Amino acid sequence: MPFSLRQLCQLMQINRAWYSAKHHKPDESWKQEEQVALRDEIEQIVLDFPGYGYRRVTKALQRAGRHINHKRILRIMREESLLCHLKRHFVRTTDSHHPYPVYPNLVNGYTPGAPDVIWVADLTSIRLRSEFVYLACIVDASSQRCVGWNLSRRMDALLVLGALENALATREVKPGLIHHSDRGVQYACTASVERLQSVGIQVSMSAKGNAYDNAKAESFFKTLKQEEVYLKAYQTFEEAHSNIGQFLDDVYNTKRLHSSLGYLPPAEFEAAYYQQMLP
Numbered sequence: 001m002p003f004s005l006r007q008l009c010q011l012m013q014i015n016r017a018w019y020s021a022k023h024h025k026p027d028e029s030w031k032q033e034e035q036v037a038l039r040d041e042i043e044q045i046v047l048d049f050p051g052y053g054y055r056r057v058t059k060a061l062q063r064a065g066r067h068i069n070h071k072r073i074l075r076i077m078r079e080e081s082l083l084c085h086l087k088r089h090f091v092r093t094t095d096s097h098h099p100y101p102v103y104p105n106l107v108n109g110y111t112p113g114a115p116d117v118i119w120v121a122d123l124t125s126i127r128l129r130s131e132f133v134y135l136a137c138i139v140d141a142s143s144q145r146c147v148g149w150n151l152s153r154r155m156d157a158l159l160v161l162g163a164l165e166n167a168l169a170t171r172e173v174k175p176g177l178i179h180h181s182d183r184g185v186q187y188a189c190t191a192s193v194e195r196l197q198s199v200g201i202q203v204s205m206s207a208k209g210n211a212y213d214n215a216k217a218e219s220f221f222k223t224l225k226q227e228e229v230y231l232k233a234y235q236t237f238e239e240a241h242s243n244i245g246q247f248l249d250d251v252y253n254t255k256r257l258h259s260s261l262g263y264l265p266p267a268e269f270e271a272a273y274y275q276q277m278l279p
Contacts, residue, residue, distance in 0.1 A: 024274035028247050036089045039076060040067075049256060053083065059263035100188040105212050106204035107180045112142045115270050116174045119147065121168065121181040122217035123159060129235045135244065136163040139220045141180075143273070145266035146220065146248045151241050160186045161195060173199050182202040182214055224252070
């Protein structure tokens with residue numbers, strides 16, 4: 001009659017935990033192969049999303065089915081020098097010295113619980129080999145999705161109107177929708193304000209002199225520049241336009257994990273929201 005493990009250990013007068021550990025030790029070659037495979041997966045995620053820190057890498061691996069904690073990922077990324085060290089760059093693009101009326105802040109840090117309640121808008125400059133170009137974007141304050149964008153060689157009203165028209169072509173203007181921006185002349189001018197009001201969108205602007213009042217747009221541009229613009233060093237306008245469009249459509253909106261969304265991409269977050277709203 002075979003002995004149980006407990007009986008065998010009692011008979012041999014040895015500790016059962018020690019016996020189990022000694023006789024069930026994982027194969028070292030298998031452990032090494034698993035470690036190499038994990039490092040390869042981490043490196044691929046960082047190559048696809050250069051701005052990811054160890055927490056987003058952990059979430060990406062967990063979504064792919066790996067049961068792993070962030071401490072192990074942090075250790076591996078430190079050992080392999082895979083942690084992001086990109087620095088933020090500030091570029092002043094706001095000219096609030098103009099004769100146009102400004103509008104009160106209707107947002108005041110509020111984060112809506114549904115898409116298409118608040119759109120935040122801003123613009124930034126991008127340096128090419130021999131010139132600067134300008135990018136205007138509109139981001140949904142709930143889902144963090146970039147709903148409209150426009151790249152131009154001129155920093156004028158047509159720049160921000162192009163981003164607005166891009167958003168209007170694909171999004172629903174719900175009653176009470178707010179368009180929030182800074183007080184720059186591009187947003188305050190008659191053409192921009194009248195176009196917003198013509199489709200029933202409320203105009204909201206940041207407080208004077210507060211560069212962080214439009215924090216969601218600032219955060220969006222930080223991500224865009226660190227994970228796309230600063231890594232490419234575009235040579236031409238056409239190259240910048242193509243790469244930025246591809247990043248926004250194929251990465252930022254549909255694949256990149258956002259910590260503020262419970263580590264979901266914006267498109268997936270919106271789909272989950274509308275799914276739960278179904279009767």
